[in-house]
Amino acid sequence: MSPDISNPPDPSEDFMLPEGLIMVGIRSYTYLIQNFVRKKHLIVPDEDGLTQDNIRSCRTEADIYYILGEHPRVAKCLSIGPDKDYVDLEYYPNGNLKQYVDNNRAQITEADLKRWAHQMIESMAYIHSKGVIHSDIRLDQWLLDESFNARICDFNASGFDAQPDLGLEKRPANGLENASHFLPREPELDNTVQTDLFALGSSLYELVTGRRPYEELDDESIELLFQKETFPDTETLLFGDIISGCWKQKFHSAEEILDSPEWEVTRGAV
Structure with a gap:
């Protein structure tokens, strides 16, 4: 089963506020939105090249969730942004x-x-x-x-x-x-x-x-x-x-x- 690209979860309008941010990685922001997690490419101020690299990385991750589909040993992808600019994953409160x-x-x-x-x-x-x-x-x-x-x-x-x-x-x-x-x-x-x-x-x-x-x-x-x-x-x-x-x-x-x-x-x- 592939992730849904047409019907993403419907987060509240304030999901991008800082309090929703749970991690800043090398390539992406991670937000907790209600009961799912959104990974979105990291924007690097005044570094358009790095930002574009991060966009490509986000699209790669989206493509890989398409390739892998749903499997019990892989984090479950709920949906993917229409431009592959984010992926929404199931939230696992037990952590890593x-x-x-x-x-x-x-x-x-x-x-x-x-x-x-x-x-x-x-x-x-x-x-x-x-x-x-x-x-x-x-x-x-x-x-x-x-x-x-x-x-x-x-x-x-x-x-x-x-x-x-x-x-x-x-x-x-x-x-x-x-x-x-x-x-x-x-x-x-x-x-x-x-x-x-x-x-x-x-x-x-x-x-x-x-x-x-x-x-x-x-x-x-x-x-x-x-x-x-x-x-x-x-x-x-x-x-x-x-x-x-x-x-x-x-x-x-x-x-x-x-x-x-x-x-x-x-x-x-x-």
Whole structure:
């Protein structure tokens, strides 16, 4: 099911007032409007070029929600502006996975971690099956719905393969992950399934440890360690083999992770 472009939610006239603004990102504003969230391109005063880039990013995100349609592992898109200048998403009051885990670590069970890890990997498998590369994967890119299930979001730095049925040409992703989630490569190279999977490994590390890989180090130091394939020890961690396998590029798809012997031990609890 694709988002509705002709019948957007009907917000009150004051939705653009500052009190409705809940976040200012690199590329977009996010507003809470009644019971849904609107993401609209960021306007950069006196920087028309940057503003135009942000408009293109918003249109990319809108196109990706068309490509992905409705899926239980993806944030639900309710509608899209007629010019693709905003997207309206379902509001999830449980927040994102990183916030929830950080704030409730003592109450979270191993079964919870296994379920969320499975859903994170499943969401990656789904978007990649649709030709979408996220390019900015980290733990706070999954929202928790009303049933506390993880849904991936935030596609304004993403890219996708050509979509002839939708009349869309290939659009390379333009995001760069945080140093702790960045597969060493030349920054000008296109993001790929492999770069997403590397970042997935770091996100799973965040999930089980409550911190980013090498969180205590600066970005340059992390980059040098990753270039040498020197990664944090995962031997005793839940999902340790999966995390290490993502960092060492053992897996070539998220589906391969779910089918791997390393994942088999967790399947009975998800």
